[in-house]
Amino acid sequence: MNRRMVVYILGQMLNAEALLLLFPTAVSFLYREQGVAFAFLITIAATVAFGALCTFRRPQNRVIYAREGFAVVALSWLVLSAFGALPFWLTREIPSYVDCFFETVSGFTTTGASILTEVESLSRGLLFWRSFTHWVGGMGVLVFVMTVIPLGDNRSMHILRAEVPGPMVGKLVPRLKSTAKILYGIYIVMTAIEVVLLLFGGMDLYDSLVHSFGTAGTGGFSVKNASIGAYQSPYIEWVIAIFMLLFGINFNLYFFLLLGKIRTVLQSDELRCYLGIVGASIAVIAVNILPMYQKLGVAVRHAAFQVSSIITTTGYATVDFNGWPQLSRTILVVLMFFGACAGSTGGGLKIARLLLFFRTMRRDLRRMLHPHSVEVVMLDGKPVPEDTVAGANGFFLVYSAIALVTVLLISVDGFDFETNFTAMAACLNNIGPGLGMVGPTGNFSAFSDFSKLLLSFAMLIGRLEVFPMLLIFAPSVWRRR
Structure with a gap:
C-alpha cells in the first residue's frame, strides 16, 4: 500500500x-446570512x-494500484462527508453532528434521505450546499478531481473503476483525464438546460438551481417541505x-450521440430494458391509481413522475404514494432495487447488472439441458x-448479505418491518424516501444515532458499489508492498 500517495490524494480532495x-x-452572503457565511x-x-x-510534501512514489484506488475512493467519501457536515453543525441549524453527518452523506451519495422534519426553515446557504452536494456526488467526487489534479491515466483508471457505478468501466477516449472532462461537460450542459427550462416554468433562479442539482445527481433534496x-x-x-430519466441513462451513450453513432445507442440492451421497464411500470401504476385521481392525464403524470423518481433513485415526490394501492407501492419497491443504468448518476443494482444476472441464469439452465x-x-x-459475469454474481451475494444485516440491526429501534425494510432499501440503493415512517412525507429523524450511522454507511456502500467500502477493513489492503 502506497500510503503516502493515498494521504496526498485525500489532501487534494479536501482542497x-x-x-x-x-x-x-x-449564496449566504448574497442573502445576507452572515452567521451562516461565517x-x-x-x-x-x-x-x-x-x-x-x-499535501505539504509530494510523495516520490506516485504509483497507484487497485488497492490504493479502492482506499482513496472509500476514504475520500468519508472525509468529504465529515468536513461537509461542519456548516450544518456550526450553525446549530442541525444540532446533532450525527444528524449532520447523515444529511451530508445522503447529499454526496445522492440518496436524498433526510433527518429534517421541516426543510423550509433552514437558511438559503445551507439548503444550497445540501443540494449542491448532490450535483458534486452525482458524477463522482473523484471523477471531478481527476479533471483537475495531475494523475497519469495508468494510475487514475483504478480510481475510476472503484468509483463509477456499473459492472464495466472503460475509457471514451485514449486519455482518461479527457474522458472525465467529456463526462463532466455533458453533465454541466444537461444541468444548464434543465435550469433554463425550469425558469420558463416560473421557478426563480435559486429554486431552479437547487432542483436541477438534485435532478442531475439523482439525489432528490428539495427546498420545499x-x-x-x-x-x-x-x-x-x-x-x-x-x-x-435522462440522467438515469449511461452517459457514454450521450457521447456516442454527439459522435453521430445512433446505431450504437439503439443497440444498447440496457437502454431498451430501462425504457421498457419505465414504460410498463407507468402504464400499470396509472391504471391502478386512476380511480383515485379520476382523470387519466393526472394519473399518468403522477405515475410517470414517481416511477422516474424511484427507478433513477432520485427521491423527489409530487404526491404521498404511501396512500396508493398495494400493487403500485409494490412496483415502486421493486424499482428501488432495479435502479438506473450503469454509468449514470443513478443508484440501485443497475439494469446492466440485472441483465447479466438473468442471462447468466438462462445460460446455466441451458447447460443443465445440454452439458456439452x-x-x-x-x-x-x-x-x-467471464470475470465480469462472476463479479456481477458476487456483487449480488454480498449486496444481499449487507441488506439482510442492515435490516436486522436497525430493527433494534423497534419500528415496523415496512419502515425498516424500505429504510434499508432507500439508503442502500441511494433513493431517499421509503414507505411507512420514512415515506415521502416522513423522515429518518426517529432512528437512533446507531441506526443513522449504520444507514449512512449503507448509503456509502450503495454509492460505491459495495466493495471499496468493505475493502478498507481488510488488513491485507493496508500492508506495505
Missing part, C-alpha cells in the same frame, strides 16, 4: 472541497488546513420527470468476459 464550499458561502468560512479554513497537512408537489405545476413536474454446449453471455451484441 477541492474547500473550493466547492465557496459557492454556498457566496460557518462556511470556518469550515473552509479547517478543510484547507487539513488539506495542507496532507412538499418537495416538487409544492409548486402545483404539471409543466415543472414533466420537466423534472423527463430529466430524471458452449454459450457465452452477450450484452449489446458482444460477449461479456
Whole structure:
C-alpha cells in the first residue's frame, strides 16, 4: 500500500472541497446570512488546513494500484462527508453532528434521505450546499478531481473503476483525464438546460438551481417541505420527470450521440430494458391509481413522475404514494432495487447488472439441458468476459448479505418491518424516501444515532458499489508492498 500517495490524494480532495464550499458561502452572503457565511468560512479554513497537512510534501512514489484506488475512493467519501457536515453543525441549524453527518452523506451519495422534519426553515446557504452536494456526488467526487489534479491515466483508471457505478468501466477516449472532462461537460450542459427550462416554468433562479442539482445527481433534496408537489405545476413536474430519466441513462451513450453513432445507442440492451421497464411500470401504476385521481392525464403524470423518481433513485415526490394501492407501492419497491443504468448518476443494482444476472441464469439452465454446449453471455451484441459475469454474481451475494444485516440491526429501534425494510432499501440503493415512517412525507429523524450511522454507511456502500467500502477493513489492503 502506497500510503503516502493515498494521504496526498485525500489532501487534494479536501482542497477541492474547500473550493466547492465557496459557492454556498457566496449564496449566504448574497442573502445576507452572515452567521451562516461565517460557518462556511470556518469550515473552509479547517478543510484547507487539513488539506495542507496532507499535501505539504509530494510523495516520490506516485504509483497507484487497485488497492490504493479502492482506499482513496472509500476514504475520500468519508472525509468529504465529515468536513461537509461542519456548516450544518456550526450553525446549530442541525444540532446533532450525527444528524449532520447523515444529511451530508445522503447529499454526496445522492440518496436524498433526510433527518429534517421541516426543510423550509433552514437558511438559503445551507439548503444550497445540501443540494449542491448532490450535483458534486452525482458524477463522482473523484471523477471531478481527476479533471483537475495531475494523475497519469495508468494510475487514475483504478480510481475510476472503484468509483463509477456499473459492472464495466472503460475509457471514451485514449486519455482518461479527457474522458472525465467529456463526462463532466455533458453533465454541466444537461444541468444548464434543465435550469433554463425550469425558469420558463416560473421557478426563480435559486429554486431552479437547487432542483436541477438534485435532478442531475439523482439525489432528490428539495427546498420545499412538499418537495416538487409544492409548486402545483404539471409543466415543472414533466420537466423534472423527463430529466430524471435522462440522467438515469449511461452517459457514454450521450457521447456516442454527439459522435453521430445512433446505431450504437439503439443497440444498447440496457437502454431498451430501462425504457421498457419505465414504460410498463407507468402504464400499470396509472391504471391502478386512476380511480383515485379520476382523470387519466393526472394519473399518468403522477405515475410517470414517481416511477422516474424511484427507478433513477432520485427521491423527489409530487404526491404521498404511501396512500396508493398495494400493487403500485409494490412496483415502486421493486424499482428501488432495479435502479438506473450503469454509468449514470443513478443508484440501485443497475439494469446492466440485472441483465447479466438473468442471462447468466438462462445460460446455466441451458447447460443443465445440454452439458456439452458452449454459450457465452452477450450484452449489446458482444460477449461479456467471464470475470465480469462472476463479479456481477458476487456483487449480488454480498449486496444481499449487507441488506439482510442492515435490516436486522436497525430493527433494534423497534419500528415496523415496512419502515425498516424500505429504510434499508432507500439508503442502500441511494433513493431517499421509503414507505411507512420514512415515506415521502416522513423522515429518518426517529432512528437512533446507531441506526443513522449504520444507514449512512449503507448509503456509502450503495454509492460505491459495495466493495471499496468493505475493502478498507481488510488488513491485507493496508500492508506495505
